[in-house]
Amino acid sequence: MSTPFPTGTILGYPRIGRRRELKKAVEAFWAGKISAEELEAAAAELRAVTRERLATLGLGRADSSIPEAFSYYDQVLDAAVTVGAVPTRFSRLVKEDGSLDLAGYFTIARGEGQDVPAEMTKWFDSNYHYLVPEIGPETNFSLASDRLIREVAEATTSGFRTRPVIVGPVTFLLLSKASESAPEGYQPLDRLDDLLPVYAELLAALTAVGAEWVQLDEPALVSESIEVDRATVLAATEKAYALLGAVPARPQIFVAAPYGSLDDALPVLLASPVEAIGVDLVKGSLDGISTSSIGDTVIVGGVIDGHNIWRGDLAAAFDKLEAAGATSVSSSTSLFHTPHDVDDEPLLDPRLKSWLAFADQKVDQIATLAVGLRNGRAAIQDELDAATDALTDRHNAPGVRDGAVRRRAASLTEADFSRGDYAERLAAQDEALNLPFLPTTTIGSFPQTGDIRKARALHAKGELSEREYNDYLKAEIKRVVDLQEEIGIDVIVHGEPERNDMVQYFAEHLDGFAVTQNGWVQSYGSRCTRPSLLWGDVAREAPITVEWSTYTQSLTEKPVKGMLTGPVTILAWSFVRDDQPLADTANQVALALRDEIADLEAAGIGIIQVDEPALRELLPLKKKDQPSYLDWSVGSFRLATAGVEKKTQIHTHLCYSEFGVVIDAIDRLDADVTSIEAARSKMEVVPDIQSSGFGRGIGPGVYDIHSPRVPSVEEVTGLIEIALGSIPERQIWVNPDCGLKTRGYTETVESLTNVVEATLAVRARH
Numbered sequence: 001m002s003t004p005f006p007t008g009t010i011l012g013y014p015r016i017g018r019r020r021e022l023k024k025a026v027e028a029f030w031a032g033k034i035s036a037e038e039l040e041a042a043a044a045e046l047r048a049v050t051r052e053r054l055a056t057l058g059l060g061r062a063d064s065s066i067p068e069a070f071s072y073y074d075q076v077l078d079a080a081v082t083v084g085a086v087p088t089r090f091s092r093l094v095k096e097d098g099s100l101d102l103a104g105y106f107t108i109a110r111g112e113g114q115d116v117p118a119e120m121t122k123w124f125d126s127n128y129h130y131l132v133p134e135i136g137p138e139t140n141f142s143l144a145s146d147r148l149i150r151e152v153a154e155a156t157t158s159g160f161r162t163r164p165v166i167v168g169p170v171t172f173l174l175l176s177k178a179s180e181s182a183p184e185g186y187q188p189l190d191r192l193d194d195l196l197p198v199y200a201e202l203l204a205a206l207t208a209v210g211a212e213w214v215q216l217d218e219p220a221l222v223s224e225s226i227e228v229d230r231a232t233v234l235a236a237t238e239k240a241y242a243l244l245g246a247v248p249a250r251p252q253i254f255v256a257a258p259y260g261s262l263d264d265a266l267p268v269l270l271a272s273p274v275e276a277i278g279v280d281l282v283k284g285s286l287d288g289i290s291t292s293s294i295g296d297t298v299i300v301g302g303v304i305d306g307h308n309i310w311r312g313d314l315a316a317a318f319d320k321l322e323a324a325g326a327t328s329v330s331s332s333t334s335l336f337h338t339p340h341d342v343d344d345e346p347l348l349d350p351r352l353k354s355w356l357a358f359a360d361q362k363v364d365q366i367a368t369l370a371v372g373l374r375n376g377r378a379a380i381q382d383e384l385d386a387a388t389d390a391l392t393d394r395h396n397a398p399g400v401r402d403g404a405v406r407r408r409a410a411s412l413t414e415a416d417f418s419r420g421d422y423a424e425r426l427a428a429q430d431e432a433l434n435l436p437f438l439p440t441t442t443i444g445s446f447p448q449t450g451d452i453r454k455a456r457a458l459h460a461k462g463e464l465s466e467r468e469y470n471d472y473l474k475a476e477i478k479r480v481v482d483l484q485e486e487i488g489i490d491v492i493v494h495g496e497p498e499r500n501d502m503v504q505y506f507a508e509h510l511d512g513f514a515v516t517q518n519g520w521v522q523s524y525g526s527r528c529t530r531p532s533l534l535w536g537d538v539a540r541e542a543p544i545t546v547e548w549s550t551y552t553q554s555l556t557e558k559p560v561k562g563m564l565t566g567p568v569t570i571l572a573w574s575f576v577r578d579d580q581p582l583a584d585t586a587n588q589v590a591l592a593l594r595d596e597i598a599d600l601e602a603a604g605i606g607i608i609q610v611d612e613p614a615l616r617e618l619l620p621l622k623k624k625d626q627p628s629y630l631d632w633s634v635g636s637f638r639l640a641t642a643g644v645e646k647k648t649q650i651h652t653h654l655c656y657s658e659f660g661v662v663i664d665a666i667d668r669l670d671a672d673v674t675s676i677e678a679a680r681s682k683m684e685v686v687p688d689i690q691s692s693g694f695g696r697g698i699g700p701g702v703y704d705i706h707s708p709r710v711p712s713v714e715e716v717t718g719l720i721e722i723a724l725g726s727i728p729e730r731q732i733w734v735n736p737d738c739g740l741k742t743r744g745y746t747e748t749v750e751s752l753t754n755v756v757e758a759t760l761a762v763r764a765r766h
């Protein structure tokens with residue numbers, strides 16, 4: 001008899017470790033400080049601790065409720081190496097049996113020497129970035145890694161029966177891009193027939209080591225942003241699950257579809273042999289699906305938000321499960337978007353803590369709802385009531401609603417969102433700034449060295465006084481200014497050494513936010529952030545950046561660019577209150593930034609950059625939701641920036657490669673200068689920007705900052721010439737793709753020197 005699907009489960013759990021053990025071990029391996037065996041041992045220890053923790057929190061040891069979802073770097077890269085999809089430029093790393101060792105795996109992720117690493121891109125509407133697989137006619141699919149199989153066996157040995165998790169075949173191909181050698185119009189999804197036998201072989205192997213259920217993640221099925229037509233996606237889904245369903249001696253299949261509604265993909269899955277389907281009932285719904293069409297398939301209701309940290313309305317979550325006829329409960333997405341444990345935050349206000357649920361508290365909530373599903377609502381009534389009481393307390397707490405903030409937001413008029421005629425602004429700025437043709441600048445941050453982070457850590461521990469820390473930062477800023485002067489950059493930045501993170505820093509200085517000590521969340525690879533908690537009405541008590549910018553301006557005759565993070569990005573990279581529309585919260589943040597911008601302007605800073613790298617990230621996955629998002633997000637940027645005089649130049653910065661849907665919105669931001677990521681795509685985006693009628697300043701990045709590779713003068717010259725080929729020359733700025741915080745000084749100095757040399761050469765020719 002087949003084993004039933006567990007009543008309560010999660011789609012995944014943070015894998016970086018409560019104290020970022022994995023990050024530290026992986027980075028130590030990269031630095032040659034530990035061996036591959038030591039890294040394997042650290043990872044095995046982390047997996048063991050995670051399984052024990054989840055069992056303690058209420059998931060079953062032997063009922064397949066604990067997901068086996070570890071990754072050293074990225075789950076999409078893991079799927080690629082499992083099916084043997086290694087780009088040919090890395091073929092030398094592949095061993096005779098098709099597998100890779102750990103060093104080879106990381107080389108694909110991070111590149112080596114002149115080898116370009118795999119491209120990174122945003123994972124659905126989250127702040128996680130995955131590595132894009134490259135598929136072409138040359139890709140030979142085979143079961144090339146037994147890592148997942150070994151991890152399931154490892155769990156079995158220690159007394160667990162876990163549920164292996166892997167990206168499903170349809171999502172894997174939909175997230176892949178055609179390799180360089182693929183012909184024009186090549187679609188990775190065309191290779192489905194070749195890929196499925198490998199998944200089939202994997203399923204059989206998982207059964208052999210004791211897996212009774214397998215989780216295949218198919219989030220691409222909820223997204224309308226996938227560039228393959230829907231009928232093709234649905235046909236591929238039908239074919240994939242018919243074939244996998246027919247594998248003899250396979251585990252039962254659980255298809256998880258986080259981040260939205262499955263819509264027309266749900267009937268396809270229901271008609272397939274798949275035994276369980278995970279539906280996201282936080283972002284999506286089961287609207288239009290009749291109970292009779294569900295039949296024997298287990299509906300796993302994702303009612304606990306895996307993408308946010310609020311304790312939320314547990315009674316409403318239970319209602320949703322009942323309405324959906326769900327027999328199992330889960331998180332809506334993997335919990336790897338949330339930090340580990342609220343109880344690991346001794347400095348957070350206890351009242352705020354009582355409103356929160358990080359990963360561990362969410363597992364506990366799921367265990368509670370599972371009891372409710374098994375034994376009826378009355379069995380969990382106390383827990384439901386406690387969550388309702390916490391919500392009421394949160395609603396009435398001081399700071400959640402601030403009269404002055406609300407009155408200011410309510411009195412806004414059209415004029416507050418508009419800067420007036422661009423031609424007049426341009427003339428005023430040309431006169432005030434007197435910049436050369438093709439002005440050079442950087443995006444803001446300079447390398448965040450170990451020494452800077454150490455100084456900040458010492459300051460936080462009280463071992464470096466406020467004054468010593470400030471003096472240290474000032475010396476750092478002076479070094480960065482002198483360096484830019486030496487290299488010959490036209491618009492100077494201060495390098496952002498005082499910022500632990502471009503969002504957290506502002507959160508630490510604004511009312512309405514709290515920050516965590518240990519709330520790390522994986523952003524990509526070994527890199528993590530601590531998203532701030534935006535819990536109340538937002539206001540600025542005092543200037544935040546003005547002293548740093550005026551100090552910087554005192555060191556140079558050249559214009560200094562003030563540097564702020566925009567409202568949408570502050571929201572995107574924080575955990576935001578869920579009790580009012582995001583648009584309202586965005587305007588509160590915008591007003592706080594508007595005050596900061598007014599103070600910078602009054603202090604003589606003539607150029608102010610407001611970064612919005614996350615504008616694309618918050619774009620809803622469903623097309624019908626996109627226009628209203630773009631309206632409020634653009635509106636909040638304009639509200640933040642529209643208070644300045646015509647002669648003050650507003651810059652913005654965006655760093656992602658898919659501009660398509662947001663090109664119009666970028667224009668509507670009405671920034672005087674916009675720097676964008678463009679080098680990795682060799683300026684592909686430039687003609688699109690131009691044909692959209694974009695008439696203001698534009699700085700298409702001339703080198704990729706994601707790797708230490710130094711661009712040559714010729715390469716940069718070539719990219720500037722490409723830009724000059726489609727954009728009127730007075731509009732063009734020269735800058736890197738993004739900030740330099742993750743880079744080292746050696747490559748930074750060489751790269752910027754080449755950028756300036758290339759610019760001078762092009763200036764001389766024109």
Ligand SMILES: CN1c2c(nc(N)[nH]c2=O)NC[C@@H]1CNc1ccc(C(=O)N[C@@H](CCC(=O)N[C@@H](CCC(=O)N[C@@H](CCC(=O)O)C(=O)O)C(=O)O)C(=O)O)cc1
Nearest residue numbers: 127453454456457500501502503523526527528529573742
């Ligand atoms: C641009 N990106 C960002 C995103 N989200 C953000 N919130 N911020 C971003 O910049 N999303 C999209 C992209 C993702 N990219 C990145 C790029 C780089 C990082 C990164 O480098 N993260 C760091 C941590 C940064 C940080 O918060 N630093 C703090 C704390 C440093 C620390 O670990 N201190 C040690 C002690 C230090 C010592 O003694 O040496 C400790 O606490 O143990 C700081 O500088 O103060 C990372 O290391 O992962 C993230 C996303």
Ligand SMILES: N[C@@H](CCS)C(=O)O
Nearest residue numbers: 443444445611613739
């Ligand atoms: N000003 C920031 C933007 C990063 S997207 C930086 O330079 O790091």
Ligand SMILES: [Zn+2]
Nearest residue numbers: 613655738739
């Ligand atoms: Zn950037």
